[in-house]
Amino acid sequence: FSDFEDRNECEIDRKIIEKKIPDDIHIIYVDNPPLKGNENKIKLNKETRRASKEILMRHLLDYCRKSYCPSSMQLINGRIGDHVKREKELEKEEDDLWEQIRQAEDFQCEKLLQKRMDELKLLRREEEKKISEGMKRGLIDVIDQAGENWKHAVETGVEQGNKVLPLIGGAVGGILGTGVGAVGTAFSALGYVLTTVTRGKI
Numbered sequence: 001f002s003d004f005e006d007r008n009e010c011e012i013d014r015k016i017i018e019k020k021i022p023d024d025i026h027i028i029y030v031d032n033p034p035l036k037g038n039e040n041k042i043k044l045n046k047e048t049r050r051a052s053k054e055i056l057m058r059h060l061l062d063y064c065r066k067s068y069c070p071s072s073m074q075l076i077n078g079r080i081g082d083h084v085k086r087e088k089e090l091e092k093e094e095d096d097l098w099e100q101i102r103q104a105e106d107f108q109c110e111k112l113l114q115k116r117m118d119e120l121k122l123l124r125r126e127e128e129k130k131i132s133e134g135m136k137r138g139l140i141d142v143i144d145q146a147g148e149n150w151k152h153a154v155e156t157g158v159e160q161g162n163k164v165l166p167l168i169g170g171a172v173g174g175i176l177g178t179g180v181g182a183v184g185t186a187f188s189a190l191g192y193v194l195t196t197v198t199r200g201k202i
Contacts (some may be wrong), residue, residue, distance in 0.1 A: 010029060030052050030053075031051075031052040032049055033045040033048055033050060073196070076138030076141075079137050079141070080130075080140035081136035083130040087124060090124045090127060093120055094121070094124070097116060097117050097120065101114060103115065138199070
């Protein structure tokens, strides 16, 4: 975007971007010229990039200290927050139980603890399923809320959907504090659903 120093052009560009991106975003324009041409031009552009990077970093440090949480993430978190919390509680209980099993002095006590451990593992698997299902439903909520913008994005990138969505799932899982496996599975399933929808099978 070569007219980033023109406020009017930036405002026009912002409005175009806001129509295409279905979320509440803040746009920062950065002077990042290409490293092409003769040696002098490349040297000048490198210096421009360096200065631009410093300006950007100062801005981010001064004005963007608060955590970023897009509305789409809030929708998803609303679907799975309780299950994530419960799964973490079960994980802690399981860790405590392992320690008790390790310190058990008789076979009967160890057997009872092991039975509880098996129950906990089953409960954790159930919570992971609920998280996965909640992720799918939350993502569908996001797509419904975004309307045609998301539909267009899916149609143009649907062939890559099943490859990309599980990777995004890992990142989302990190943010929400849940397992990458459960979230990745949800995104994979959603990729299939989106592919089916956009091809007119649903």
